Amino acid sequence: MTASGVRRRGEWAPADHRPVARVAVDVPLAHLDRPFDYRVPAHLDAQAQPGVRVRVRFAGRLLDGFLLERADASAHAGTLAWVEKVVSPEPALTPEVAALCRAVADRCAGVFADVVRLAVPPRHARVEAEAPRPREAAPTDAPAPGWGRYPRGPALLDALAGGRAAHAVWQALPGEDWAARLADAAAATARAGRGALLVVPDQRDLDALGAACAARVGPDGVVALSADLGPAERYRRWLAVRRGQVRVVVGTRAAAFAPIADPGLLAVWDDGDDSHTEPRAPYPHVRDVLVLRAHTAGAALLVGGYARTAEAQLLVESGWAREVVADRATVRAAVPRIVAAGDSGAELARDPDARAARVPHVAFTAARAALEAGRPVLVQVPRGGYVPFLACGSCREAARCRHCAGPLGLRSGPAPSGPGGAGPDAALPHCRWCGRPDTAYRCPACGSRRLRAGAVGAGRTAEELGRAFPGTTVRSSGGGAPVLARVGAGPALVVATPGAEPVAEAGYGAALLLDAWTLLARPDLRVTEEALRRWCAAAALVVPHGAGGRVVVTAEPGLPVVQALVRWDPAGHAAAELAGRAEVGFPPAVRMAAVEGAPDAVAAVADAVAADLAGAEVLGPIELEPVDGEVRERLLLRVPRAQGRALAAALHAAQAGRSARKAADAVRVRLDPAEIG
DNA sequence: GCAATGAGCGTC
């Protein structure tokens, strides 16, 4: 080998030291989900460092891969192929993130290559060659007293400042500036010389959190990562993190894998938001990724939200995490007055305003009072544009529930979950507030028994409310309208779909959670948790009851989930939710896998797993919607939590058997799926 | 009896 480097291939000589490279080749096949050994030629010796991207010949093809480590020798019996090329000397896959990717793949019954693709953004050569932007380290100020309202808050900040790996589940008080609290925690971590990584569900939350962190550690002290930055800027910021130029990283989903140096704090805000579930294989959830990462990296973990998920509750009940919550007196002082209006229908029927806008009288009163006090009113209406409702077939009077005067709608029955299929009540009129069916409706105005379908959406609600409060500004956020981040302090009606509620400058005077019952109508395992999460998110934007804050939720007051909102008890609801799931045997009380695909393929995977794992229980299969005319089925596999790793391993082995045999039908496997119909 | 050809398979 000459000093100038490459000659013809035949003259390549192996590197003098550690000539073997272990390479994770980019092949997403389960039976090839392990490192392969290659020879490092002497001319690539210096560049072939752990973490760099390489090109290697694999089964004849030139493929991308990551060099995981250098070794003295290989256990492989045959001759090793050369590392053909080091794509760039940038060590993109750090050892810590590589270990995390392996742990995530193992947890999700997926393959390393798929997880690495989620973790490492595509390379951008020009950006890599740029001179790094100089960043000025800003002194971080002392922690704000905000965490003092939570008895264990100061201890949490102390642990972060001392570099200790605390694990916490935090329920933010209504009205809490959650972004500022997370920024406090990040700043405390950064002061200890370690990195902080904070993950939020969407861009709006990211903007708020980024600003809060910049206020603590300076604009150069924080980097925001999100998927919609564009390839160049995305890679530029990601590189700044990898190169250790920042201590605080905020981001959405994929940022959970950001290669932050010496992670001291890993945090996820609002872990119940389904944006935290990666839609690509192997479908990891941010919370699970961060839990694994906290283990492998020895970092603190903070799971926060206004509400609490059953998964977070399990972290608490298992003793792995401590809860950080305010005491009852502090909660009582912070909450608005919350009432359920499912039983105020008698008034509703008499109130002409209410009838015009489908809004119960108490909600009108609350809205009017808030507007007169000069504050905005938040109106939360269901997403999806239009909510189906029923009206009299002859006089077009809206059809109302005889019990509570809520609007009647056609409820589609739950997805067929067994041989019986959908129940006979699948398309009967039901009350959208209290859920009672009405099989013998007669119009109180004209006596007709005929019903016709109509639809009301966010836009229609805004229009109707505007008529009911003449002269009041009506603004819309979500549901077709652009999502607003903030609204001003003046009186206005702000109609928003769940998740699109703008923050009001000085808090809302009232929130009306309309058609709340529809949130509970979906045949989903997590409906009540999801409904409470959305209600809490809206109610948290309202000023405390001492300042006149009111929340009206149009749902049956007797329902436990409605009671949990009225009492502002998300932890209690999560405990009941988790107990309920233990009773019926659903995650996170057990470990479950959804196996989907062509019937034969699904059955083959299930048989392989059942043969491998004696304790695995098989549920189903059920038929799914056909894709491209192909029949598809879903089958659930259930094991006790202690066998979770074994279940994932058995599924991986079953997939490996299929990929080795080049089975044509792909089988989709998701562990602890959020949606299982 | 044995080279020439092609299908199947593993993949360093």
Added chain:
DNA sequence: ACGCTCATTGCT
């Protein structure tokens, strides 16, 4: 998508 094995084919 290469390079190996192994089975089949076709010619002497």
